[in-house]
Every structure is written in structure tokens, then in C-alpha cells.
Amino acid sequence: MGRFYRYFFNGLIFVVPLSLTVYIFYLIFTKIDKLLGLPIPGIGFLVTIILITFIGFLASNYITNKFLNVIDKVFKKMPITRLLYTSIKDILVAFLGEKKSFERPVFVSLSSESNVKVIGFVTKESLSSLGMDDDAAVYLPQSYNFAGNLIIVPKSQLTPINASSSEVMAFIVSGGVIDIYHNQK
Numbered sequence: 001m002g003r004f005y006r007y008f009f010n011g012l013i014f015v016v017p018l019s020l021t022v023y024i025f026y027l028i029f030t031k032i033d034k035l036l037g038l039p040i041p042g043i044g045f046l047v048t049i050i051l052i053t054f055i056g057f058l059a060s061n062y063i064t065n066k067f068l069n070v071i072d073k074v075f076k077k078m079p080i081t082r083l084l085y086t087s088i089k090d091i092l093v094a095f096l097g098e099k100k101s102f103e104r105p106v107f108v109s110l111s112s113e114s115n116v117k118v119i120g121f122v123t124k125e126s127l128s129s130l131g132m133d134d135d136a137a138v139y140l141p142q143s144y145n146f147a148g149n150l151i152i153v154p155k156s157q158l159t160p161i162n163a164s165s166s167e168v169m170a171f172i173v174s175g176g177v178i179d180i181y182h183n184q185k
Contacts, residue, residue, distance in 0.1 A: 028045065029041060029042050029044065029045045032044035032045050032047075032048055033045070036048075055068075094123075102121040102123070102139070102165050102169065103121070103165050104121055104122040104125075104160065104165070105119065105120070105121055105160070105161040105163060105165050105168035105169075106119070106120060106121070106122055106138065106158045106159060106160055106161060107119060107158070107159040107161060108120055108138055108140070108151070108153055108157055108158060109157040109158075109159070110157075117159075118140055119140070119161070119168060119171070119172055120138040120139055120140040120141070120151070121138065121139050121141075121165065121168075121169075122136050122137070122138055122158065123137045123138065123139045123150070124136060124137035127152065132152065134154055134155055134156070135152050135153060135154055135155065136152070136153060136154075136155050136158060137150060137151075137152055138150070138151050138152075138153055138158070141169065141172045141173065142172075143172060143173060143174065143175035143176070144173065144174075144175055161180075163180045167180050168180060
């Protein structure tokens with residue numbers, strides 16, 4: 001009976017993530033198709049990808065960029081939408097923008113008397129504008145969550161991690177379950 005349970009749980013570990021991933025993509029495709037009123041499954045998703053890419057092209061163009069900046073400024077000034085809009089934009093820029101904010105993964109020593117460390121990302125190398133020349137801002141993402149904490153620590157307590165930022169982020173979000181160096185030989 002123990003073998004049956006082991007096979008069953010191994011099957012669950014394979015089938016559940018696969019099924020949920022396929023189902024979520026199915027929901028996204030069908031929802032977009034319904035919103036756009038398109039009868040062919042998946043066409044709405046393709047149209048959305050093309051539209052987003054086209055808007056990205058327009059945002060990169062000097063003439064249309066000015067118009068899109070006006071829209072951006074309006075959303076940044078509206079009292080209710082400002083918080084949501086700027087938060088979403090800042091997160092996307094941090095992960096996808098040309099100047100990514102999470103490119104320097106580090107270990108942060110919590111104390112000189114202890115070997116306890118946390119993993120984070122240097123988001124601001126210099127805090128001289130705050131009168132803290134020897135400190136850096138480090139973002140500590142939380143496991144199984146999209147939240148985190150910003151801490152200010154002396155640069156001397158930071159040790160760079162020799163891994164890609166995406167691998168380190170996956171390691172943190174998984175609660176340390178996955179191997180950071182799984183792609184490195």
C-alpha cells in the first residue's frame with residue numbers, strides 16, 4: 001500500500017502543476033477572446049500580444065512618446081489611480097525595464113556575532129542623498145509571496161551572490177526549495 005501512495009503523490013506532483021498551468025492559460029485565452037468577441041480560440045491572445053508590442057513601438061518612437069507621456073502624467077496625478085498605477089509601473093520597470101532594479105543579488109549579514117544571513121537585492125548603491133554614504137538599500141523579497149521589505153544596511157555587511165538575479169528570485173520565492181545553481185555547471 002505504501003508504494004501505491006508514493007505513486008499517487010508522485011502523480012499529483014506532476015499532474016496538478018501541469019493541469020493548473022494549462023487551465024490558467026486556457027482561462028486567459030478564452031477571457032481575452034470573449035472580451036474581443038473573436039470566435040477563433042487563441043486569436044484574442046495573439047491580437048493582444050501584437051497590440052502590446054505595437055504600443056511598445058509607439059512608446060519608443062520620439063513623436064508618439066510625447067503623447068503617451070501625457071497619458072502617463074495624467075494617471076500619475078489622479079488622486080485615486082496614482083497609487084495603483086505608479087506601484088504597478090514601478091514593479092514592471094524594476095523587473096522588465098532597461099534599468100532593472102533587481103540585478104545585484106546579495107547575502108546580508110544580520111549581525112557580526114551571528115552567521116545568519118538573508119538574501120536580497122541591492123536597489124540603491126548610494127544613499128548619500130540621505131547622508132548615509134556607507135549604506136545601501138536592499139530589498140528582501142518574501143517566500144511564497146510578492147511582498148518584501150526594504151532595509152538599509154552598511155555595505156560592509158553585503159556579499160555578492162554569483163548567480164543570476166532570476167535564479168536567486170526563484171530560490172527566494174520558492175522558500176529555498178529549488179537549487180540556485182541548477183543551470184550552472
